[in-house]
Amino acid sequence: MNEIEQVPDQEAEIQEFEDEDELFYTEIDEIQNHGIGAADISKLKSAGICTVRAIHMTTRKNLCKIKGLSEAKVDKLKETATKLQSASFMTATEFSLIRSKVMYISTGSKSLDALMGGGIPTMSITEAFGEFRTGKTQIAHTLSVVAQLPPVMGGTNGKAAFIDTEGTFRPERIKSIAARFGIDHEAALENIIFARAYTSEHQMELIIELAARFAEERGVYRLLVIDSIIALFRTDYAGRGELAERQQKLNIMLSRLIKISEEFNVAVYITNQIQADPGSNMMFVSDPRKPIGGHVLAHASTVRLYLRKGRGDERVAKVYDSPDMPEAEAPIPMKRKRRRSNEHSVKEGEKAINIQVVVRCRARIEREIAANSPVIVKTAARELQVRLNPLDILPHKTYTFDRVFGPEVNQKKVFDNVVVPILNEVRAGYNCTLFAYGQTSTGKTFTMEGNLNTNNDIISSDAGVIPRALHNIYETLEEESADFSVKVSYIELYNEELKDLLSSDDTDPRKLKILDDNNKKGVLHGHEEVLIQNAEHGIRVLKQGSIKRHMAQTNYNKNSSRSHSVFCITVHIKETMPDGEDLLKVGKLYLVDLAGSENISRTGAENIRAKEAGTINKSLLTLGRCINSLNEHAIHIPYRESKLTRLLQDSLGGRTKTCIIATISPAKQSYEETLSTLDYAHRAKNIQNKPVVNQRVTKKALIKEYICEIERLKADLTAAREKNGVYISKEEFDRLVDENSDLNNKINQFIAVDNHNRNAFREFSESLLSVTSQFESKLDELKSMHIVFGESMVNKTNEFMENHAMDIAECLKYINDRLDQFDQQRDNMEHLLKTEEKASSSLYEELIKFRQETTKNLIQKEQELRTKSTTMLENLKHELSVQFDNIRSFREKIDEDVKYMVKSTQTHIDSQNRTIINNKDHTKEAIEDEVNVKNN
Numbered sequence: 046m047n048e049i050e051q052v053p054d055q056e057a058e059i060q061e062f063e064d065e066d067e068l069f070y071t072e073i074d075e076i077q078n079h080g081i082g083a084a085d086i087s088k089l090k091s092a093g094i095c096t097v098r099a100i101h102m103t104t105r106k107n108l109c110k111i112k113g114l115s116e117a118k119v120d121k122l123k124e125t126a127t128k129l130q131s132a133s134f135m136t137a138t139e140f141s142l143i144r145s146k147v148m149y150i151s152t153g154s155k156s157l158d159a160l161m162g163g164g165i166p167t168m169s170i171t172e173a174f175g176e177f178r179t180g181k182t183q184i185a186h187t188l189s190v191v192a193q194l195p196p197v198m199g200g201t202n203g204k205a206a207f208i209d210t211e212g213t214f215r216p217e218r219i220k221s222i223a224a225r226f227g228i229d230h231e232a233a234l235e236n237i238i239f240a241r242a243y244t245s246e247h248q249m250e251l252i253i254e255l256a257a258r259f260a261e262e263r264g265v266y267r268l269l270v271i272d273s274i275i276a277l278f279r280t281d282y283a284g285r286g287e288l289a290e291r292q293q294k295l296n297i298m299l300s301r302l303i304k305i306s307e308e309f310n311v312a313v314y315i316t317n318q319i320q321a322d323p324g325s326n327m328m329f330v331s332d333p334r335k336p337i338g339g340h341v342l343a344h345a346s347t348v349r350l351y352l353r354k355g356r357g358d359e360r361v362a363k364v365y366d367s368p369d370m371p372e373a374e375a376p377i378p379m380k381r382k383r384r385r386s387n388e389h390s391v392k393e394g395e396k397a398i399n400i401q402v403v404v405r406c407r408a409r410i411e412r413e414i415a416a417n418s419p420v421i422v423k424t425a426a427r428e429l430q431v432r433l434n435p436l437d438i439l440p441h442k443t444y445t446f447d448r449v450f451g452p453e454v455n456q457k458k459v460f461d462n463v464v465v466p467i468l469n470e471v472r473a474g475y476n477c478t479l480f481a482y483g484q485t486s487t488g489k490t491f492t493m494e495g496n497l498n499t500n501n502d503i504i505s506s507d508a509g510v511i512p513r514a515l516h517n518i519y520e521t522l523e524e525e526s527a528d529f530s531v532k533v534s535y536i537e538l539y540n541e542e543l544k545d546l547l548s549s550d551d552t553d554p555r556k557l558k559i560l561d562d563n564n565k566k567g568v569l570h571g572h573e574e575v576l577i578q579n580a581e582h583g584i585r586v587l588k589q590g591s592i593k594r595h596m597a598q599t600n601y602n603k604n605s606s607r608s609h610s611v612f613c614i615t616v617h618i619k620e621t622m623p624d625g626e627d628l629l630k631v632g633k634l635y636l637v638d639l640a641g642s643e644n645i646s647r648t649g650a651e652n653i654r655a656k657e658a659g660t661i662n663k664s665l666l667t668l669g670r671c672i673n674s675l676n677e678h679a680i681h682i683p684y685r686e687s688k689l690t691r692l693l694q695d696s697l698g699g700r701t702k703t704c705i706i707a708t709i710s711p712a713k714q715s716y717e718e719t720l721s722t723l724d725y726a727h728r729a730k731n732i733q734n735k736p737v738v739n740q741r742v743t744k745k746a747l748i749k750e751y752i753c754e755i756e757r758l759k760a761d762l763t764a765a766r767e768k769n770g771v772y773i774s775k776e777e778f779d780r781l782v783d784e785n786s787d788l789n790n791k792i793n794q795f796i797a798v799d800n801h802n803r804n805a806f807r808e809f810s811e812s813l814l815s816v817t818s819q820f821e822s823k824l825d826e827l828k829s830m831h832i833v834f835g836e837s838m839v840n841k842t843n844e845f846m847e848n849h850a851m852d853i854a855e856c857l858k859y860i861n862d863r864l865d866q867f868d869q870q871r872d873n874m875e876h877l878l879k880t881e882e883k884a885s886s887s888l889y890e891e892l893i894k895f896r897q898e899t900t901k902n903l904i905q906k907e908q909e910l911r912t913k914s915t916t917m918l919e920n921l922k923h924e925l926s927v928q929f930d931n932i933r934s935f936r937e938k939i940d941e942d943v944k945y946m947v948k949s950t951q952t953h954i955d956s957q958n959r960t961i962i963n964n965k966d967h968t969k970e971a972i973e974d975e976v977n978v979k980n981n
């Protein structure tokens with residue numbers, strides 16, 4: 046095992062596994078000790094029989110078929126094998142001991158693991174079948190990594206073998222899965238052996254080779270993936286006549302796989318496709334699809350997993366035909382699993398990804414050969430070198446890109462490597478852009494369009510990206526039996542003017558416009574979209590549009606594109622939700638063929654061609670500046686400086702998945718232009734986009750949109766046919782537009798005056814409110830006097846305040862009512878003005894008059910209110926001062942009363958005191974008299 050971080054007790058675990066393997070097989074070399082010659086052993090090995098058990102598993106007949114093995118030798122072999130390892134009965138306890146060695150590899154999904162009793166088991170074949178993009182291959186990649194993990198992490202500490210029959214294996218996926226499980230991706234890749242099978246025979250040979258390897262590296266491998274098991278059989282045995290043979294061959298392969306899984310305690314994971322089940326309709330089956338391969342595959346697989354798309358990014362797995370598992374379903378979230386390929390690894394959601402940049406260098410063309418201009422560009426898979434002279438006197442430059450295609454690379458290879466992964470993203474609901482950039486005559490149009498001729502619907506080998514993309518979309522979606530529709534649009538940008546190349550009416554006054562979308566990115570409006578029936582129809586539409594495109598012969602290119610063009614393919618795919626609602630996934634692919642940059646002094650462009658070249662270069666310069674600014678993370682990106690950059694705004698630093706194909710010439714005479722293109726492209730590599738998947742739309746919403754569009758088109762058509770539409774001259778149209786804009790200005794001025802008046806009213810009402818609050822505080826003051834002046838005085842004050850509070854409330858109500866009326870009147874006026882703005886100016890004048898009157902009335906009312914409230918305030922002030930005087934005099938009176946009372950009481954007390962003293966004296970005298978009488 047490689048550099049994977051080891052858990053502490055791993056050594057012990059490895060030893061344990063090795064001991065366990067004794068239970069499964071004895072190496073074939075053992076038979077040499079029992080009299081079988083080394084030459085015969087090697088014959089057996091080359092036939093894939095690498096263990097003693099494999100001799101048991103192979104029939105006498107098949108052993109005799111091995112060259113050089115006679116019947117007598119085969120008998121001897123069988124006898125020796127039985128001696129070394131019994132193939133007879135064992136007790137159920139012994140068998141259960143073997144079964145106890147079954148290991149489970151986690152699928153990476155807890156729910157799926159739970160469904161499968163712990164994961165994918167060894168000693169069995171697990172088959173996953175389902176539609177395209179249901180996660181079969183993703184599970185295969187995940188298992189290949191998880192198998193390497195220690196058992197505590199759901200693995201087996203083992204290596205994985207991957208047989209790829211459809212070109213689906215992606216090391217990038219392995220890297221991201223390794224990162225998810227926190228292991229070194231290089232080690233993870235080292236622990237997977239991979240082979241691409243090209244025919245069903247080759248597939249079988251690879252399996253035999255694997256058996257030998259598994260035997261040689263005992264207990265090292267725990268997983269064998271075949272993605273997919275049947276694809277090559279379907280290609281190799283086409284037609285009903287070959288079906289029986291196909292099934293027979295498939296059966297042999299599957300039986301081999303069963304033996305391998307049991308012999309080496311390996312989990313075999315195979316993927317399979319599905320097909321419509323014609324018989325299901327009669328039996329009312331809810332999902333009328335079934336796996337391919339018939340009973341042969343059904344009997345070979347121990348566990349069959351049906352994968353289907355669920356809600357959103359979710360996949361649903363269902364167990365079929367398992368000997369020991371219930372037929373249950375489990376949801377598997379696939380959020381992490383958007384990565385489609387090496388070139389287009391996509392991180393979900395808001396995560397930024399670099400745009401992809403590839404370079405294509407064509408061979409020298411006639412002009413360059415005639416000029417004897419030597420080849421100075423050397424290409425490798427990802428690297429490209431520009432040497433000005435072969436002797437290396439001048440320094441040479443080396444660039445690295447996501448991919449580099451040399452002159453030997455044909456259109457198909459460019460398409461398969463660059464565009465197929467992009468189309469996968471389009472079908473997943475992303476907007477993607479592919480644009481070709483480069484010097485004039487370097488092959489941009491050749492790459493994007495190429496040869497558009499078809500023969501019986503078969504495209505030419507020189508067909509470019511667009512026709513191939515159209516075919517690929519139809520082929521893939523039809524194969525998936527998807528419910529989908531495709532629309533295309535085609536526009537050009539010539540001398541900074543936009544033109545719809547699909548518009549049926551070139552004199553259509555409606556101009557194409559670039560407007561801001563919700564994210565302030567430029568989007569095109571007003572262009573035709575053609576619903577196409579099939580790829581061929583799409584190519585016809587492209588051809589018709591291309592004829593209208595501005596092309597011209599220049600000194601550098603017989604057919605030079607003088608405009609930038611954007612061909613957009615929009616795909617709608619129906620998805621049925623579990624609740625039965627139909628949603629539509631929308632993906633767009635913008636295919637941009639830029640006009641070529643041109644060194645005017647070198648290409649010798651004159652007059653109109655020079656002017657065109659100037660505009661082309663200008664917009665390309667802006668494009669370059671945008672690329673630089675994005676590269677330097679500048680705050681301002683000058684998108685708005687040209688229509689081209691406005692159109693590409695979402696593709697450069699936006700939410701689209703973007704790929705640039707930079708095209709170059711290999712000839713020395715284009716040295717400067719080539720370096721300039723490569724510098725641009727190299728800088729573009731650092732631009733990051735944040736792709737966002739498009740929102741699904743409901744079918745209803747789309748139908749509604751279509752109905753509106755149809756209604757609009759019908760109305761246009763009827764008007765054109767019956768000539769009862771409104772026809773006006775261009776001058777009259779312009780005049781009306783001007784008049785309309787005048788009216789709009791006036792309305793805006795009126796609204797401004799109106800707003801001013803409303804503000805004045807608001808201020809006034811606010812000042813009234815402040816007066817009210819002053820009153821309230823006065824009321825509080827008066828209330829506090831209750832303590833000093835008694836109940837009657839306060840009641841009187843309250844009564845007084847209440848009377849006035851009513852006045853104020855009335856006054857406020859009046860103002861609010863007037864404000865409401867005023868708002869109502871203003872809204873009515875606005876409404877009237879908007880709906881009637883195209884009508885005669887007399888209405889406008891009336892409205893102005895009405896506004897003036899209303900404003901006058903309002904001003905008058907305002908003055909009245911002001912006067913009334915001022916009078917009220919004055920009255921209130923006066924009343925208050927009278928009350929204050931009353932209070933003051935009342936207080937003085939109370940003071941006097943109190944003084945008088947105090948004085949009179951004092952006098953009374955004094956007289957009482959005097960009386961008491963007198964009485965005291967009299968009493969004293971009486972007592973003395975009494976005492977004297979007694980004594981005498």
Ligand SMILES: Nc1ncnc2c1ncn2[C@@H]1O[C@H](COP(=O)(O)OP(=O)(O)OP(=O)(O)O)[C@@H](O)[C@H]1O
Pocket residue numbers: 406407408410452483484485486487488489490491492602604605606607639640641642708
């Ligand atoms: N990879 C290629 N293989 C074969 N021929 C090619 C290749 N690339 C370009 N050519 C040929 O080179 C010529 C110029 O190509 P093309 O018109 O596509 O250039 P361009 O970059 O679109 O130029 P412009 O900017 O002037 O429109 C054409 O004759 C085209 O067929």
